[in-house]
Amino acid sequence: MRPKIALQYLLPHRLLSRVVYRATRWTWRPWKNFLIRRIVAGYDVDMSQAADANPLSFAHFNAFFTRALKAGARPLDPDPLSLVSPADGRISQAGIIEDGAIFQAKGRRYTVAELLAGDDAAVPYRHGRFITIYLSPRDYHRVHMPLDGDLLSTRHVPGRLFSVAPFAVDGIPRLFARNERLVCHFQGEHGPFAVILVGAMLVSSISTVWDGLVIPPYAKGIVDRDARTRDIHLRRGEELGRFNMGSTVIVLVPDGRMELEPGLTAHMPVQMGQRLGQQYRANP
Secondary structure: OOHHHHHHHHOOHHHHHHHHHHHOOOOOHHHHHHHHHHHHHHHOOOOOOEOOOOHHHOOOHHHHHOOOEOOOOOOOOOOOOEEEOOOOEEEEEEEEOEOOEEEEEOOEEEEHHHHHOOHHHHHHHOOOEEEEEEOOOOOOOEEEOOOOEEEEEEEEEOOEOOOOOHHHHHHOOOHHHHEOEEEEEEEEOOEEEEEEEEOOOOOOOEEEOOOEEEEOOOOOOOEEEEOOOOOOEEOOOOEEEEEOOOOEEEEEEOOOOEEEOOOOOOOOEEOOOOEEEEEOOOOO
């Protein structure tokens, strides 16, 4: 095992994430400006499309990190049946779910049932399609709806907080099914779909537009929330939630509902609103 991977198993994931959570919300100007300047310079962050283009105007680092974009900065694909990218980032992997198994990297796989923490929830996706998108520190960190949908339920699944950077995805078995995550189940016009927000070391804070801050607190056991009586309908391209730092988002659609765009390859850059797939119309 490479030292960089071995260190992932030894580090105190939640303690480090709690420290970073507080540090990124400290409003002391010299501190927050130092952090913001480091990220802007180190990752060549493009502020020209931000609603507020001055990176030092934000109250704290997390406000900068979850900044809004200018209106129209991310136009949606015009086809109402297209599945659009839920976030800016890079394709980690995308393709066919083979007998309930999702390809992670370099021969590594994990199951849909592990990811969703439930056998019954995994049934519709046994031979479906998946898209995994990695958000780096330079990216826009709000997550949007890939399709129109009604929120059915959420499941907060406890777990580790391994890094989701490419080196960790390549080296840690079943990483996305082991990390703390929020599973969001939706019903669309042409069938169900799921959006999974995966936490990671130093970046394990997740918010949704319907419940606000969800992680932290970290879960000690699975936390299910039924949303069917809440009448939460979100249209394709509307904000779903955000990573208060960066991480990974995974979209699942059932078999027979979607064909992915050709040429979706690992490490390919994508932007929110970009067409990544095409829905089939529901059978009459």
